[in-house]
Amino acid sequence: MKRKRVTTFPQRVLIVGGTSGIGRQLAISYLKRGCRVAVTGRRQTLLDALQQEYAGYPLLTRAFDVTDQRVTEELACVVQQLGGVDLCIYAAGYGFGNLPLEEELEVHAVQVNVQAFVKVAVWMYHSWNQQQQAGHFAVISSIAGLRALGVAPGYSATKHFQAFYLKALRQLAVARRSKVHFTSIHPGFVDTDFIKGHQYPMTMSVDRAVACIIKGLDRRKNTLVVDRRWQMIAALMHLIPNGIWTRIGVFFRGSDQVFPHD
Numbered sequence: 001m002k003r004k005r006v007t008t009f010p011q012r013v014l015i016v017g018g019t020s021g022i023g024r025q026l027a028i029s030y031l032k033r034g035c036r037v038a039v040t041g042r043r044q045t046l047l048d049a050l051q052q053e054y055a056g057y058p059l060l061t062r063a064f065d066v067t068d069q070r071v072t073e074e075l076a077c078v079v080q081q082l083g084g085v086d087l088c089i090y091a092a093g094y095g096f097g098n099l100p101l102e103e104e105l106e107v108h109a110v111q112v113n114v115q116a117f118v119k120v121a122v123w124m125y126h127s128w129n130q131q132q133q134a135g136h137f138a139v140i141s142s143i144a145g146l147r148a149l150g151v152a153p154g155y156s157a158t159k160h161f162q163a164f165y166l167k168a169l170r171q172l173a174v175a176r177r178s179k180v181h182f183t184s185i186h187p188g189f190v191d192t193d194f195i196k197g198h199q200y201p202m203t204m205s206v207d208r209a210v211a212c213i214i215k216g217l218d219r220r221k222n223t224l225v226v227d228r229r230w231q232m233i234a235a236l237m238h239l240i241p242n243g244i245w246t247r248i249g250v251f252f253r254g255s256d257q258v259f260p261h262d
């Protein structure tokens with residue numbers, strides 16, 4: 001028997017980390033769909049520019065750093081202003097190819113991609129549950145989170161954590177009869193500032209990535225690899241035995257780069 005496809009359309013969307021790139025384009029796409037949208041990020045000038053460009057749309061913005069102690073207070077303000085949230089997407093992210101293994105870069109990836117992410121996810125989960133509301137929480141993880149990468153240890157490990165954490169929350173939500181749903185999104189290379197100045201294979205446009213993400217979110221997928229070509233790469237990555245995967249690191253011998261922002 002064919003399984004019934006569940007499709008949902010959120011009315012109120014919160015994008016944490018939407019001043020540029022994937023988060024910004026997601027915000028624009030949801031605005032054009034008629035949703036009320038809130039966008040956060042640190043760069044006030046970019047938030048102002050977005051607000052100006054989409055004047056007349058139900059858009060609100062708030063500048064804050066997700067690693068700030070006050071992150072949950074900031075969230076509470078933005079959610080109250082929005083009048084509640086149906087879908088929250090954590091798009092804020094930090095990470096580098098870090099062959100020299102610089103400690104500061106590794107630790108900062110943990111702060112943004114793990115500590116702040118957990119604070120936002122937990123706060124949203126409780127907020128929805130306290131009001132006995134349905135909610136959808138998604139994170140932009142990465143293809144890099146599917147297997148450990150020696151070229152970017154902090155980045156790949158923290159992106160893996162995000163998906164693993166949402167899997168755990170999904171199980172918890174079922175146990176608690178919570179109406180919160182979780183999606184981890186794993187894009188391949190997307191043409192944003194994140195990879196600026198570097199040529200990577202199979203880089204997709206932000207528009208393409210976002211169209212694919214929104215389709216997957218509408219269908220309430222648990223895990224979403226963006227796009228089809230990267231789904232095949234992801235399947236291949238999983239097939240490679242651990243011993244061989246570990247030796248793949250020899251390709252990076254002789255390089256001591258921090259990238260893409262070196």
Ligand SMILES: NC(=O)c1ccc[n+]([C@@H]2O[C@H](COP(=O)([O-])OP(=O)(O)OC[C@H]3O[C@@H](n4cnc5c(N)ncnc54)[C@H](OP(=O)(O)O)[C@@H]3O)[C@@H](O)[C@H]2O)c1
Pocket residue numbers: 016017018019020021022023040041042043044046064065066067091092093094095112140141142143186187188189190191192193194195
């Ligand atoms: N581009 C790719 O190839 C690719 C591939 C796989 C996954 N991803 C993931 O996609 C997500 C979005 O990245 P992107 O490609 O769209 O790059 P981007 O344009 O650099 O966007 C990153 C966003 O994160 C926000 N952010 C970073 N640190 C923050 C902090 N401490 N507090 C608040 N906001 C913060 C930035 O806003 P402010 O700087 O204004 O704070 C910006 O809006 C990231 O999680 C990244 O890991 C990207």
